[in-house]
Amino acid sequence: MKIGFIGLGVMGxxxxxxxxxxxxxxxxxxxxxxSQDLVTAGGIALDSAAAVAAASEVVVLMLPDTPDVEExxxxxxxxxxxxxxxxxxxxxxxxxxxxxxxxxxxxxxxGADWVDAPVSGGExxxxxxxxxxxxxxxxxxxxxxxxxxxxxxxxxxxxxSAGDGQVAKVCNQVIVGxxxxxxxxxxxxxxxxxxxxxxVREALTGGFADSAILKVHGERMIDEAFAPGFRIALHxxxxxxxxDAARALDVALPNTAMVHQLMGAAIGRGDGDLDHSALIRNxxxxxxxx
Ligand code: NAD
Numbered sequence: 001m002k003i004g005f006i007g008l009g010v011m012g013x014x015x016x017x018x019x020x021x022x023x024x025x026x027x028x029x030x031x032x033x034x035s036q037d038l039v040t041a042g043g044i045a046l047d048s049a050a051a052v053a054a055a056s057e058v059v060v061l062m063l064p065d066t067p068d069v070e071e072x073x074x075x076x077x078x079x080x081x082x083x084x085x086x087x088x089x090x091x092x093x094x095x096x097x098x099x100x101x102x103x104x105x106x107x108x109x110x111g112a113d114w115v116d117a118p119v120s121g122g123e124x125x126x127x128x129x130x131x132x133x134x135x136x137x138x139x140x141x142x143x144x145x146x147x148x149x150x151x152x153x154x155x156x157x158x159x160x161s162a163g164d165g166q167v168a169k170v171c172n173q174v175i176v177g178x179x180x181x182x183x184x185x186x187x188x189x190x191x192x193x194x195x196x197x198x199x200v201r202e203a204l205t206g207g208f209a210d211s212a213i214l215k216v217h218g219e220r221m222i223d224e225a226f227a228p229g230f231r232i233a234l235h236x237x238x239x240x241x242x243x244d245a246a247r248a249l250d251v252a253l254p255n256t257a258m259v260h261q262l263m264g265a266a267i268g269r270g271d272g273d274l275d276h277s278a279l280i281r282n283x284x285x286x287x288x289x290x
Pocket of ligand 1: 009031065068092229
């Protein structure tokens, strides 16, 4: 199949690599250069999103934020300007559910199919083709997308109509963000109380406090291994989407709002491009003033 892939960052690069390795013809576009390993593996680098769309039956997006997706779809030399008849657009970025419904309506008005399919599982999930994928779109569009998603992910769930995949992803980010803060506070307290946080983490693994966050992010906190991974700046974007939804629905998400603020403080201190496990550094600053 001819598949376009736009957004070749931490996540998109290994995901596109799996599509190439499966034998698809993959057309690639990113802002700067396409990484040489993807081209060596057989990927074809093109100059614009429009050129990628013109060459592809299916166009996959893995971009940072809502304005990036809007620009790549509908900007100058965007995907929509050259979409093939009956094409399928799969947006795997984590973006606004509200904007997604509008993008889906515009794309389907051109006779194409739309699936929003944001992911969870991080860089490791992308590298190991083990992502959890939450999809929104019609049954028919999801049926078309599923074999492609299966190349990149393990648990693939069709949640509902266009935008519902993004709603599920926002919920995921609330749970992950608040759990990171909880793990950070627990391990920070352990260290300040004089107990070895690595031993505390080990002891809690397997009890009710266990989680993938305790295992993976807890280890990163202990090792101070904060190269991303998932950048704090991107996670704040996702909690902002949750807060927007809460405002629109007149519901309170008080702890989401607090972690959103703590992420803002981390970004203000220059930590925005660190992995979200670096949220523990807020606690160090609060405790020591440094
Ligand atoms: P990233 O910043 O590493 O990569 C984004 C890529 O998009 C970059 O290569 C950038 O050059 C490219 N890009 C931006 N604007 C573009 C444009 N106009 N045209 C073409 N390319 C453009 O981000 P990432 O970590 O790979 O995340 C991508 C998406 O996946 C985000 O929405 C993020 O929230 C989500 N996500 C990330 C993780 C993670 O652990 N990193 C996990 C789950 C979901």
